[in-house]
Amino acid sequence: MKVFAIFSICLAIAAALPLNEEVGPEHIPEPYGEDGSELIPEPYGEDGAELVPEPYGEDGPEHIPEPYGEDGSELIPEPYGEDGSELIPEPYGEDGPEHIPEPYGEDGSELIPEPYGEDGSELIPEPYGEDGSELIPEPYGEDGSELIPEPYGEDGSELIPEPYKKAALEEQGYESNWQLVPDGDGRLHLVNTDPFNLGSQDEPAPLFNADTDVIFTLFTRNNRNSGHRITPGNAGTLGPHWNGGRQTRFVIHGWNNNGGSEVNVLIRNAYLDRADINVIIVDWGVGAQNPNYVTSRNHINAVGLTVARFIDFLNQSGGLAFNNVYVTGHSLGGHTAGIVGKRVTRGRLNTVVALDPALPLFSINDPANRVAPGDANYVEVIHTNGGLLGFDLPIGLADFYPNGGRSQPGCGVDLAGTCAHGRAFQFFAESVRTAQSGFNSIRCGNYDQILNNNCVSSGANARMGGEPSNIGRGVNGVFFLTTNANSPFARG
């Protein structure tokens, strides 16, 4: 069975390869325009200097004027200024979806890239063209279904992760909705990706109640190796190490992982090496450790809501300021981090970082149920296994594609993608250890340039990851960088 599985993964990868060759500049996703850097600042309007966020200039950080200074205030929701609503593009304000288009200027529809238009239907296609072909994700061409990346196809099967489809499984009597999907630790699991056709699924999912089953554990330099569990809603459990005045970072793991998984340990230690802050590990292992990926995937909205309520609680009872909160997650946890940002009620998260957010069963067309640009004042996505385990299209405010974002050097053949998938949190952990992240990245003109491996510098470079985040530096768009094959990965 293993042989069949590997063989069919090869087929799937081979089938996906022509994508990179058949797209061209004319398919450039609209938000980035197709003709040059002068289109880059567009999201912020063309009619006044005050609308043009200088940080997006090409001149470099030293030319960046306030309100994007780097004087410590970058922990404030700086990209949108601290002093006036007119500076606040409010792309994804607290008031509701009708405010979503705001980041692109309020004075002209032609300035609005409309990735997330005002009504239900237009939320879906707009970034990818305005004609009949708008349902087709433009980065992959407008002229044929073969250019459409399988996960995003137009029919019912579009959410099924094609790379895992196993003709071999069918030969062995499994129905086509059974697929092999590797978990965060690289183990392959047979899962049913059609929740409406459970077929011969072996056993019912264990009960999972996010309210009671999600465990929040606080680590600081005082208790680096002995986390302190905080009970949501109970201020008496904040304990001796909690300091609400500090920066606070949340880490959320992915499928079949738990609070002790590598992603948590690496990132927690990196944060505490960097500074004495509150690091809270979100352990939703009771929900994540399930042989059925679909079941785990369907828990993330509840997990996200539970984490959001916990942050509201820490704000209300623990003195935590929202400006000091970053939420980072890997794979399913990457989308969960976005959900957290959507569900907090007492403030707005400073930063969300999604580390190779999962692809299977997530859709570009459903931003309400995945990580999206408005989930925090700054939303960064790091893509390392795009198109297989990780989401390939840009879905953050700033999307970084190390080594092109699909496979990673040092990972060998990596048919299942688990090595490349894990690189996202390895890169990120390394980036936060030092004051200045070494992952300098080139801002490309558009996502097609990433796919075609011909990134044309367009706008200021930026650092991937890092601590603090790029909040306040006006970083947006898609970025390319290369890394070393082994740790240390950064090349400066």
Ligand SMILES: *[C@@H]1O[C@H](CO)[C@@H](O)[C@H](O)[C@H]1NC(C)=O
């Ligand atoms: C809650 O968060 C808001 C927004 O960051 C902040 O202004 C407020 O002071 C916080 N509340 C407490 C009790 O710290």
